[in-house]
Amino acid sequence: MIKKNFIKSFPFLTSGSICRIGLVIISFLLAGMAAAEQARLTEFDTGLRLLVLPQPDKPLAQVDVYLSLRGAAQNGGMAHLIEHLMFRSSENCPAGSLRDSLQLLTTYNNAFTTPRNIHTQSRCLPRLLPRLLVAEAERFGRLQPDQADLEHEKKRILGEHDFRTETDTGMALNLRVIGLAYGDNAAGDPLLGSPETIRAMVLADVDTFISRWIRPDHTVVLVSGPVEPDSVLAAVAATFGMIPPAGAQPFGREPPPPTYPRSFVTRSDDFEDHLAVGFRLPYGTPEEATIVHLAETIMEQENGNPTLWIFDDEAVLIVHVKGRWSTNRTDQVAANKASEQFYDEVRTVYHRVRDSWFFERNRKAHVNELRERLSRPHLRAAWRAQSLADDRDLPEPDLMATMVDSLDHEKIRKFFAEQFTASRAYMAFAAGRPPKDTYLFLWNRFLRLNINPYLIDYAETAGLGVADIEPVLSEAENLCRMETLVLSNGIPVHIKVLPEADKVYIGGVRTFSALSEEARSRSPGRLIVYRYLANAGYDFKGSRMDPKGEGPGWDTWIETTVNSLTITAHGPAEQFGNITAAMHKRMDVDHLNPFAYTWLVDERQKLVKNYINFPALKSYSWLMETVFGPDHPLSGWLCPDKEAIADWSVKGANKLHRKLCRTGNFQIVVTGDIDRETMREILEDDFGRLSKAEPGFHPAAREQEFDVAGHVVHDSTSTVAVVEFMFPPRPTTVSPPLGVIDLLVLERLFERRLQVEVHRADLDSVSVAVMIQSLGAAALPRIQIINRPGDTARIIELVWEVTARIGDEAPTPAEVSLARLQLLGAFLENLHDPVESRNMLLGFGLFGEIPDNPLAQLCRRKYGVLAQQAGRLFPHEQYAWTVTGDTTLTAIREIVSATR
DSSP states (O other): OEEEETTOOOOOOOOOOBSSGGGGTTHHHHTTOOGGGSOEEEEETTSOEEEEEEOTTOSSEEEEEEEEOTTOSOSTTHHHHHHHHTTTOBSSSTTTTHHHHHHHHOSEEEEEEOSSEEEEEEEEOGGGHHHHHHHHHHHHHOBOOOHHHHHHHHHHHHHHHHHHHHHOHHHHHHHHHHHHHHTOTTTOOTTTOOHHHHHHOOHHHHHHHHHHHOOGGGEEEEEEESOOHHHHHHHHHTTGGGSOOOOOOOOOOOOOOOOOOOEEEEEESSSSEEEEEEEEEEOSSHHHHHHHHHHHHHHHHHHSEEEEEEOSSEEEEEEEEEEOOOTTSOHHHHHHHHHHHHHHHHHHHHHHHHSHHHHHHHHHHHHHHHHHHTOSHHHHHHHHHHHHHHTOOOOOHHHHHHHHHTOOHHHHHHHHHHHSSGGGEEEEEEEEOOOSOHHHHHHHHHHHHHOOTTSSOOOSOOOOOHHHHHHHHHHHTTSOOOEEEEOTTSOEEEEEEOTTOSSEEEEEEEEOTTSOHHHHHHSTTHHHHHHHHHTSOTTTEEOSSOTTOOOOOOOOEEEEOSSEEEEEEEEOGGGHHHHHHHHHHHHTOOEEOTHHHHHHHHHHHHHHHHHHHOHHHHHHHHHHHHHHOTTSGGGGSSSOOHHHHHTOOHHHHHHHHHHHHHSSOEEEEEEESOOHHHHHHHHHHHHTTSOOOOOOOOTTOSOOOOOOEEEEEEOTTOSSEEEEEEOOOEESOOSSOOOHHHHHHHHHHHHHHHHHHHHHTTOOSOEEEEEEEEETTEEEEEEEEEEOGGGHHHHHHHHHHHHHHHTTSOOOHHHHHHHHHHHHHHHHHHHTSHHHHHHHHHHHHTTTOOOSOHHHHHHSOOHHHHHHHHHHHSOTTOOEEEEEESOOHHHHHHHHHHHO
């Protein structure tokens, strides 16, 4: 039944993606694949192809499935709908339970639709790989969506369409250009379809598409990670291999589209005008594809920001240009001016291409980029899988190498002269209207990003029980152990060794609990000014040894919260000494050069203007004053009053910097490929003399009590309302104590309860976020809900109802387990990435605790602790709420009082 071909040598041609997937045309050769790094190919009689890439050092197994859509590019959004339905129902997972099966089995699961394929990607614990392959085979062999699935996903796709076209001007213009090029002028890209075509889709259309396109001979499976090839082969044979072959249906070829209008002009709430110009380029042969990708690199080097969309035998290269052409001009005149400038620049590029020196420079840049992108075995295997899914007749490797090495300069020059002309271009232009108030503009854009009716799936139940989830958590418990060493002064250093990391990442977190309450009360609000100052850079800062601030230039960054300061840096492992020296120097700065004073005055003016024009700051300020009192130091943290800002000085900045950087608890995190002894010696030299004070009294650690209070900040320009709730701070040093992992689980658990209630109340158009902010030994619970202004009173009532029940309806074991499972994927993914692991561990440090083994703490059962503390953190009838939006306090109070 199966014919095996071990370690076939294939060059590969991209099978279609957005923005540079096709940069892999010659990367198989350039990467110099060693035999041990090649994927093993197996071909089934049904046409299914399997690639297995063993990677023993990887902690997780990964499954990539590529379903070719060659010939189905102009499907009016049907392929994108099918991608969504692949998470809903199948023959053995009805009523939408396929999503639950995938959630249980994977730490990461996603899918992508391109003009030429549907690509699913999943990662799982190695032991769960056979079960994951069963679920993946369900998606690609037994998909059976019902009417409820169809309606659910159509709503989500409509929300995604709005998200892409209303929020991101560049993406909206991309879709417009594709629409102009391929005939869907009303809505854009044939990949996404138009809202009209999406609404018109029926189940019969879905069934027809599935029967024609989801076939084993269109499918390539890539399995990588700590796997054994023969075991994977057997598992795939028992899952994907059981999918029957389809009838003979060769790849279809769509007829050339008719000629459509070539330009489109609209308006955009953006700072600048935005021009996108696309060119349809030939992509049918390996030589054409090679030239297209080289042309993309040349346009990037010489002209700006191109994106490449690959269809069947064509590619569309879109170049974006921003500027200010609409000032004192009509939109159409501005568009004409922009296009004239664009073609002037293209002519300049063409003249550069004619020059042999520029041509060779760009060809080398193209080759170097391919080498960099394809330096890892998994990426090379992925490109090979895509080429197999594309089912093209590919040349032998030697022929491909010859083609690349002998690419003719005259052919490239002729290609530019023929293809990049106004007669072959499709243009979309958005005339920007710079807002009068940039702060308000950014706030409204943030709200539009967060409020999307259908992107979030408010499932009432996940269909997963404790018995299903706990074995998965137990399996993950020992996957990510860390090491901790202690410097001579008592400072702990948390180490995560990641052998494949090309750089070392270091971070430090210091809590401010050593600052006395008196010291805080004398300077409320100054920390936010300090945050600006701390990141001014070496141009503005200095030290006794380096008064001009000309340090080694390593990338260091300082952030402050109400409770802590974090500082991060990174660089090559062999330069670890310089990295830590730069980081220590940043912490040890005690001198500001004269130019910094002017800069600080400018920042102070921005803060005052920000506070006056930014309604959200007024809302947050009212919450802090209500919870802590107007004279409390923390009340001025985010919203410093004018007196606090005016009183600020360079002398005060120096003094506070020394205070914050030389006292208090300090912990260090290092991730990457590290020699421990060398690291210890360097850290002792740089940080061994810092004092490590014991935790001091934090003024926020007291339990505050107050009645429910509300406030409205009127904002007539906002299209949505932002409702924030703040509960009184609660100590985390209770019995049993709450750790940082416990607080994260409680965040996720309470957030899901609110989402379910919002869904039941038919209030889908909201963004729900639950945050438990660290205040040293105390936790400050917060809720933020973004909604339509007319729903505000009902949102306040929902929070009232949920907090009233949480004391009587403690979290169940199933709820707690599900919250832990949802965090497991992010933990596993982040803790095995050098950057994310450092950032995640520092995030724990902001709560005053960096666990030695975060996964172990997450996976161990602590149901009793969480059930006991959930109601205490979100006390009924003790919170402050504020509304920012186009409403009034009187209207809200009347509605709330009437419903109660």
